[in-house]
Amino acid sequence: xxxxxxxxxxxxxxxxxxxxxxxxxxxxxxxxxxxxxxxxxxxxxxxxxxxxxxxxxxxxxxxxxxxxxxxxxxxxxxxxxxxxxxxxxxxxxxxxxxxxxxxxxxxxxxxxxxxxxxxxxxxxxxxxxxxxxxxxxxxxxxxxxxxxxxxxxxxxxxxxxxxxxxxxxxxxxxxxxxxxxxxxxxxxxxxxxxxxxxxxxxxxxxxxxxxxxxxxxxxxxxxxxxxxxxxxxxxxxxxxxxxxxxxxxxxxxxxxxxxxxxxxxxxxxxxxxxxxxxxxxxxxxxxxxxxxxxxxxxxx
Amino acid sequence: xxxxxxxxxxxxxxxxxxxxxxxxxxxxxxxxxxxxxxxxxxxxxxxxxxxxxxxxxxxxxxxxxxxxxxxxxxxxxxxxxxxxxxxxxxxxxxxxxxxxxxxxxxxxxxxxxxxxxxxxxxxxxxxxxxxxxxxxxxxxxxxxxxxxxxxxxxxxxxxxxxxxxxxxxxxxxxxxxxxxxxxxxxxxxxxxxxxxxxxxxxxxxxxxxxxxxxxxxxxxxxxxxxxxxxxxxxxxxxxxxxxxxxxxxxxxxxxxxxxxxxxxxxxxxxxxxxxxxxxxxxxxxxxxxxxxxxxxxxxxxxxxxxxxxxxxxxxxxxxxxxxxxxxxxxxxxxxxxxxxxxxxxxxxxxxxxxxxxxxxxxxxxxxxxxxxxxxxxxxxxxxxxxxxxxxxxxxxxxxxxxxxxxxxxxxxx
Numbered sequence: 155x156x157x158x159x160x161x162x163x164x165x166x167x168x169x170x171x172x173x174x175x176x177x178x179x180x181x182x183x184x185x186x187x188x189x190x191x192x193x194x195x196x197x198x199x200x201x202x203x204x205x206x207x208x209x210x211x212x213x214x215x216x217x218x219x220x221x222x223x224x225x226x227x228x229x230x231x232x233x234x235x236x237x238x239x240x241x242x243x244x245x246x247x248x249x250x251x252x253x254x255x256x257x258x259x260x261x262x263x264x265x266x267x268x269x270x271x272x273x274x275x276x277x278x279x280x281x282x283x284x285x286x287x288x289x290x291x292x293x294x295x296x297x298x299x300x301x302x303x304x305x306x307x308x309x310x311x312x313x314x315x316x317x318x319x320x321x322x323x324x325x326x327x328x329x330x331x332x333x334x335x336x337x338x339x340x341x342x343x344x345x346x347x348x349x350x351x352x353x354x355x356x357x358x359x360x361x362x363x364x365x366x367x368x369x370x371x372x373x374x375x376x377x378x379x380x381x382x383x384x385x386x387x388x389x390x391x392x393x394x395x396x397x398x399x400x401x402x403x404x405x406x407x408x409x410x411x412x413x414x415x416x417x418x419x420x421x422x423x424x425x426x427x428x429x430x431x432x433x434x435x436x437x438x439x440x441x442x443x444x445x446x447x448x449x450x451x452x453x454x
Numbered sequence: 455x456x457x458x459x460x461x462x463x464x465x466x467x468x469x470x471x472x473x474x475x476x477x478x479x480x481x482x483x484x485x486x487x488x489x490x491x492x493x494x495x496x497x498x499x500x501x502x503x504x505x506x507x508x509x510x511x512x513x514x515x516x517x518x519x520x521x522x523x524x525x526x527x528x529x530x531x532x533x534x535x536x537x538x539x540x541x542x543x544x545x546x547x548x549x550x551x552x553x554x555x556x557x558x559x560x561x562x563x564x565x566x567x568x569x570x571x572x573x574x575x576x577x578x579x580x581x582x583x584x585x586x587x588x589x590x591x592x593x594x595x596x597x598x599x600x601x602x603x604x605x606x607x608x609x610x611x612x613x614x615x616x617x618x619x620x621x622x623x624x625x626x627x628x629x630x631x632x633x634x635x636x637x638x639x640x641x642x643x644x645x646x647x648x649x650x651x652x653x654x655x656x657x658x659x660x661x662x663x664x665x666x667x668x669x670x671x672x673x674x675x676x677x678x679x680x681x682x683x684x685x686x687x688x689x690x691x692x693x694x695x696x697x698x699x700x701x702x703x704x705x706x707x708x709x710x711x712x713x714x715x716x717x718x719x720x721x722x723x724x725x726x727x728x729x730x731x732x733x734x735x736x737x738x739x740x741x742x743x744x745x746x747x748x749x750x751x752x753x754x755x756x757x758x759x760x761x762x763x764x765x766x767x768x769x770x771x772x773x774x775x776x777x778x779x780x781x782x783x784x785x786x787x788x789x790x791x792x793x794x795x796x797x798x799x800x801x802x803x804x805x806x807x808x809x810x811x812x813x814x815x816x817x818x819x820x821x822x823x824x825x826x827x828x829x830x831x832x833x834x835x836x837x838x839x840x841x842x843x844x845x846x847x848x849x850x851x852x853x854x855x856x857x858x859x860x861x862x863x864x865x866x867x
Contacts, residue, residue: 199825200867202562203540215865290691291636291701308691311843400646401694402835404843420832421865422536422558422825 186435193428198421205425212429216418220433227413231386234317234409238324238385243378245325246332251362253333254340265337272330280394283323284310288395308404316396316405324391328381335377339370379445383438387411410434494521494766498751499528499535500550505786510550513779514770521766525550539564540756547757547767553587553748556595557823566758567593568751571768576775581812584792587748587820596750597771598792600784603811603818604652604711604744606733610726612708618728622656622681623736628708629688638707644686645693645842647834648745649711654678655743655819656735661834666826668859670837671852679841679848681737686842693842711744714788714807729810732817746818748792784808790815826863833859 193212197205249268253261271279287293288309296306310316343366351361389411396405397412408416411434418430498514500507507525514523526546528534532555538544539559559565568588569577577585577594584598608618612632619625629639643649647661654661659674669675690697702710703723711732712720720727732742751771757763773779780791781802790811796802797812821827837855840846846854 198866199558199561202536285696289697291697311691398694399831399835400643400648401692401696402645402839402843403692404645404839406844416832416836417862418865420829421862422828423866426865 189428189431192424193432195425197425197428198423208425212425213433215426216429216433223408223417224410224413227408227410230317230407231409234321234388234392235382235386237321238328239378239382241321241325242328242332242381246329246336247362247367249329249333250336250340251366253337268333269330271326276327276390277394279327280323280391283319283326284395288319310396310403310405313405313407316403317407320392320395320407323395324385324388327391328385332377332381335374336370339373340366342373343369375449379442382445383442386441387434387438389415410437493519494763496521496523496548496757496763496766496770497546498523498525498548498550499531499546500525501528501531502550502749503787506783509779509782509786510774513773513782517766517769517773521769523770535559535564536562539754542756542760545754545756547760547763548751548753548770550599550749550751552821553596553598553750554821554823554827556588556752557590558825558828559752560590560593560595561825564755565595566753566755567595568597568753568771569594570758571753571771572597572775576772579775579794580792581794581815583746583815583818583820584748584750587746587823588750590823596748596752597774598748598750599774599780600750600787600789600791601746601748601811601815602714602787602789603746603815604649604713604732605807605810605814606709606730607702607712607716607720608709608728608730609702609705609707610728611705613728615728618730619733621736622685622733622742625709625733626685626688629685632708633688636706638689638701640685640709641689641698641701641707642711643693643695643698644682644689645835645838647831647838650682650834650838651819652711652732652742652744653682653735655817656732656740657681657738658740660819662822662824662826662830662859664822664824666824666863668826668830668833668856668863670833670859671849671856676848676852677737679837679852681735683841683848691843693838711742714811717788717807729807731810731814741817743817743819744814745821746815747821749787749789750792825866829862829866830859833862 194207194209195205196208196211252258253264258264285292287295290296290306290308293309295309299306307315309319347365347369348361351365356364388409392407392409393412393415396403396407397416414430414434419427421427498510500510502510507527511523511525514521514525517523528546528549531549531551535545535549539562556565580598581601584601585594587601588594588596588598606618613628617628619628625640632639651661654675657674657678659672659678660669661675662668690701692698698707698710699712699716699719701707702712702716703720703725705725710716717727732744734741751774753767753771757767775793777791777793777796777799780793780796781799784791784796784802785805788807790808791797791802797809802808822830833855836858837851840851840854841848
């Protein structure tokens with residue numbers, strides 16, 4: 155009798171899960187398997203409908219993409235990811251802490267305003283920044299510089315200023331998510347801990363380092379990992395700000411994805427491009443496992 | 455009870471997802487019922503402005519009720535064709551687009567030659583440049599309707615008709631004279647391959663040969679890049695469409711090179727716009743020769759192979775081989791008709807821009823339609839950025855771009 159009930163429960167659970175599993179299967183798992191399959195074929199415009207399996211040939215060629223240019227792009231990607239994560243966490247923590255100051259008025263208004271960048275389509279935001287802020291002739295930044303008597307700066311032309319500009323735009327786009335997560339985490343911390351800490355004479359810094367951060371770490375951990383990988387495989391911010399066809403700015407900053415796009419994906423050789431995608435996928439999986447293992451060790 | 459409702463809802467969702475998958479694969483491409491019992495229905499994909507599509511539709515409606523043609527505006531047309539171009543259930547019968555992708559689709563086996571439907575005498579009535587653009591490996595794959603190319607444009611508030619530079623050195627002298635304090639004598643998208651092609655052709659160079667070999671480090675290309683650089687130094691650093699055209703529209707640049715698509719916006723901004731032929735390069739005696747793009751109708755092989763549709767496709771194509779549609783579509787798009795007889799009409803002869811475009815098109819180079827050109831844009835743009843924006847040595851940048859172009863072409867196979 156009990157077994158029958160358990161079986162029914164299991165069946166119902168699977169039934170409830172099946173639409174989600176089916177959708178995940180269709181939009182995530184199937185494209186991955188299909189990409190892996192295409193990577194083993196000679197699918198390109200010359201063999202578009204009559205492509206054949208050619209084994210690991212594309213993988214051999216894909217390794218040639220991992221040249222000095224790719225290694226440079228990889229190092230830029232690591233720098234990009236690290237800079238973004240550090241700045242996002244610090245700024246979001248400070249902003250979320252300020253939003254949780256006891257007697258703050260209009261708290262909800264501030265929170266709503268802070269969510270605006272997240273609500274706007276990324277493509278629109280990036281182009282607005284490009285033309286509205288960074289344009290050397292019409293951009294707001296140069297209008298200010300002009301008023302202050304300085305020469306105009308081509309923000310997106312030089313590698314360093316372009317990198318910083320891309321960083322600023324990405325922070326603008328990504329901070330709302332991180333602020334929201336940290337804000338939620340802060341509200342889950344028991345207030346009595348702070349009362350005890352205050353009685354013990356702990357200042358804001360001590361409370362943050364010794365109480366708040368350890369308390370919220372398990373909650374924000376998954377969000378940090380998600381953001382870490384989203385940032386690592388970022389394409390749109392750097393591409394649209396500096397590399398867009400017809401609107402290149404002169405900066406030569408490439409992440410792994412923008413570099414492989416320019417060196418492989420433009421060729422319409424789907425077998426070859428799929429092999430590169432699978433290599434990048436393997437690289438990301440390796441990094442995920444590394445982070446997970448480190449996290450598990452730390453928790454243990 | 456609540457659980458049963460949730461389980462029921464989930465089962466419904468699952469069925470809905472499965473049903474959606476099924477219907478997506480079997481939706482017929484011609485949803486409407488025919489007007490006549492034995493009418494043939496044809497679908498044409500396009501990505502054109504509403505005014506252009508309306509003219510095309512009005513002309514093809516003349517075939518109704520025997521043939522019913524539906525125009526479908528398709529965003530991302532080129533990729534959609536790659537995905538579904540040989541699927542009779544999903545592919546259109548024809549598509550209306552520029553000629554520069556026809557090599558790719560011909561190699562993919564998606565296209566049928568239009569010579570299967572239109573006789574050689576009729577095709578002789580089109581401007582040779584347009585037929586040349588529509589031809590790939592000896593087969594004509596497009597019925598040309600109109601074409602566009604870049605023109606020299608100037609603001610009469612700053613540059614009188616008499617002052618229009620006849621040569622590039624005249625242009626340079628003018629730029630030196632008037633460019634200052636945020637005002638520019640001449641502006642163009644200097645680091646964009648489509649716009650810089652005119653300079654390379656003006657030196658007798660080319661981006662890629664007709665047999666698919668990149669020509670980026672040829673003597674002529676290098677000479678063109680070196681010469682162009684002194685003009686670039688008198689232009690704004692940015693090379694994008696928005697910045698360049700906004701400066702011209704706002705009266706902050708005296709002249710530019712632009713396509714017919716720019717004209718309505720410039721006139722709307724209240725600029726007294728002058729149009730002229732391209733300046734001649736002093737060193738070579740050749741005018742700057744921009745790319746030209748020919749817009750026209752292509753026939754999908756899956757439709758041509760369909761016995762029920764074959765004859766109707768022929769009628770559609772032949773319906774478009776007349777002066778009326780040539781003129782009306784060219785006027786709607788601000789471009790020049792491909793059908794030669796159109797130029798004998800008073801309406802066309804009275805249109806300065808169209809007549810000028812035809813004249814410029816005599817020197818213009820049809821965008822190469824070979825598949826290898828797909829990767830050349832990327833290689834040439836990077837080379838131009840290196841030379842014009844990053845101040846890399848011209849020869850070094852050209853050699854690097856040549857090597858990159860060769861790698862990309864090799865990677866296509």
